[in-house]
Every structure is written in C-alpha cells, then in structure tokens.
Amino acid sequence: MADDNLHCPRDGTILISPETTKHTAFSQHGIYHCPECSGLALHAKAAASAISTEKLEELHDGFTDQGAPVEISCPFCEIGMRVRDFAFRKLDGSLTELIEIDGCPSCSSFWLDASELQRISPAIKSYPSNQETSTENNATLEAKTLSIVLDVLFHLPFVLI
Numbered sequence: 001m002a003d004d005n006l007h008c009p010r011d012g013t014i015l016i017s018p019e020t021t022k023h024t025a026f027s028q029h030g031i032y033h034c035p036e037c038s039g040l041a042l043h044a045k046a047a048a049s050a051i052s053t054e055k056l057e058e059l060h061d062g063f064t065d066q067g068a069p070v071e072i073s074c075p076f077c078e079i080g081m082r083v084r085d086f087a088f089r090k091l092d093g094s095l096t097e098l099i100e101i102d103g104c105p106s107c108s109s110f111w112l113d114a115s116e117l118q119r120i121s122p123a124i125k126s127y128p129s130n131q132e133t134s135t136e137n138n139a140t141l142e143a144k145t146l147s148i149v150l151d152v153l154f155h156l157p158f159v160l161i
Contacts (some may be wrong), residue, residue, distance in 0.1 A: 010111075077107045
C-alpha cells in the first residue's frame, strides 16, 4: 500500500498518511485524512492498535455482503464501496446519533465524511493562532479533532443498522 497513491474518494485529493500526521490517534487507528474535506479513511492493516484492528475487522463483516452500493471507490483497493448506518452504544445503553459510513466489501477499510462525525462531536471552535496551527490548514485541524472523537468512540461497542 503506497501512501502517496491514496486519494480521497470524494474529491481526489492525495490523502495524508497516519505517519505523516504524527498524531497518536491517526497512527493508532490507521487514519488517513483528506486535507481538503477533512474526511477520514480508516484501514485495519494500517492501525497500530490491536483494539482498533479488531474493531475495524468486526465492522468490515457488516459490509462484505450488506449495504447499498455507492459511487465512490475504496482508496486502498479501488473496489466500489457500500454504505450503511451505524451508531455507538453509550455507557447508559442508549445509542449515539446514526452515522453513515462507507465500507469496502473487499478490504477492512472505511470512509467517514467529516460531516458524519461532526453531528455527534462537540462543536469545533476556531483554533488559536500560534506557530503550529498557522502551518496547518483548517481541514487538517478539523480532521485531528474528529480523530480524537473517533478515538473515544472506538472504546464503545457499535451497532450496524
């Protein structure tokens, strides 16, 4: 899997690899991100955490023969992806708001549009102006924030709808 060949399935932008980002949540969960749309691509084989790998492989089972076809291709293997709704089960037993996820029926990879995670995350406020943030665009900062939300959610069970 050559990182420089992976493109955003929504806008074709070259995806930023977890190693390039140097953000723990990205490398732990195998998260690639689009610097334009803030979308997140997850891949089980890229995840450094055994928990993340297991969670992504379990999630993949729901896409091998289920889900509606969508007109985007997997950034990892270029197979047509499928879409399904899922939610995370909170500690009180209730479910989070439904999230639409695009999953590859062939490999253990997924695409999350930024807008999906934004619906269940706290509001992302403007970032303070400092040297670190001035070199990064807002889409990259948003992707980092959303990766933290995903990091927390990965510790909860999920339910495919």
